Amino acid sequence: MLSRIAESLFWIGRYTERADATARILDVHVERTLADPWIDENAVTTSLLAVMGTTVDPSVGRVGRRELLEKLAYDPVSSSSITGALGAARENARRARETVSSDMWESLNTTWNALASGRWRSASPHRFFSWVRERTAVVSGLVDATMSRDDSWQFFVLGRSLERADMTARLVATRAVGGTGTQWPLLLRSCGAYEAFLRAYQGSSTGAAGEQHAAEFLLLDRLFPRSVVNALNVAEGCLVAIDPQQRRVGYAEDARRIIGQARTRLEFQSSEQLLSDLHPQMRGVQEACSAASQAVAERFFPAATAVSWTAGRS
Template sequence: MLSRIAESLLWIGRYIERADGTARIVDVLRLQLLEDPATSESAAARQVLAVIMGMPCADDVGFADVGERLVFSERSPSSITASWLAARENARRARETLSTELWEAINTTWHRSNGLGRHAVTERHLSWVRERAALVSGIADSTMIHDDAWDFLVLGRALERADMTARLVASGGPQRGGAPWAAVLSSCGATQAFLRSQRGLFTEDLAATFLVLDRGFPRSVVFALRLAEACLQNLSPESRRTGVSDEARRHLGRIRTSLEYRPTPDILEDLPAQMQRVQRAVMSADAAIRTRYFQATPTTTWTEELV
């Protein structure tokens, strides 16, 4: 597979998951403001923009500003609109590898997203983005050969999902001024799965533990990290015999094992810092993947022979 095609596939997975994850983060803020009228809109909006997304913002920002920067803006790389546009452009470069159905789903989503309106963020905007992301993922799963191209696509999705879930978990916890855990679970689509796994028992510590450590829930941090490691192992089968030679797998393996084997109370005690470590590990793994698979080589040029 050509390096440029593999890179496009990785970023298709990342951008579609980024659109979905950003919609979920904005939905957490929306639910927080609806369910707790005493919540300061400005403080909650600053936490989303500055703390979770790492964007500079003024002190008087509100939900409308979050919507403009994270939903409608075409210039912000973290916004939903910009993510769908970038996914479409990468899909155009990888047309010969994508199925026709997958290309049509991505292209149609981009065009229809412009017809939803840009005046205010509503539940309709956010749920539509989540539904389209799920549709695209389902079409990819059922119409693509599960070969190296598929592994790069899923690898991008898994890396972005680990990062986005870590950001969502970092935003939870009323004691830190964050959203209620019930809102975080709802935005992750995890409410029913969580209640079923805990037999109806709900506590804040159990909710945070579920989103970080559960090995069976697809949106948990550990599940996404394990999936990314599996994709990298498929792309480097020689490591099954000679050990881990992939630097990206080392970064992901270290952070995953540090979460799985660390006592849960220690993780919960400093949860935002632990989630920042996950985000840094994902960034390091992404850099290692680019170095190994996508590094551009200098262009060959001919020069006259000196006599």
């Protein structure tokens, strides 16, 4: 297939997943600040922006909920924001119009038109985030229901899986932003994982044992689709399907090697080790996803310029 079509599908997968995960992270943050009146909102918001890879102008002074939402929810230009990511997904779908299904295009176009109208700015943040999650779920469902399992679908799922691993790592990293620990049940709910977690462990996610089990579930569980290890496994499978060449030594693609190294670093550590060194571990996952995305671009989109999320990362 044409490299420009493959690139568009790859970034549609990344951008829709980014919008979904950013909505989940912001929903956790807003709920947290509303529930705790003693929280230092400026410190927590600044830390969250740093986790999300967004810089703050020092001249702004104190940064609160309004500035956070402008940067990560409503900004139509930045691909780090929900609105910007969905706009970029729609633009990539327009470029690959001959390949994506009509249902998928109409869903992305309808979503963008609703955002461009500005009516969601007047809604409560929770309602807006819930709507974003519903719309991105519709897009993913239409992709799975209307696309053949050929290279087009593989590139979409590859992009979605890399972004999912990256964003789950960011979500887990928000557990201690601002110096106060977020409760694991809140993180599990933000991933839609709470009920699945309870079925898997038949117990609470509070206390030392509960935190360990929750970390295992979000990072290491091979069956839950939003866990980091599951997402990296799916990404590896997509790369094998796209280019199934076998070599006697090593791997043909740098991306597969990078993803495999990141996955094994997680899988062969105990949950106690992960919890004791959580932030560096999550940063390592984010760096691996960025490096793998760059390697995919160099291998399959040689004429394209990598799309940058923030300076120094793609």
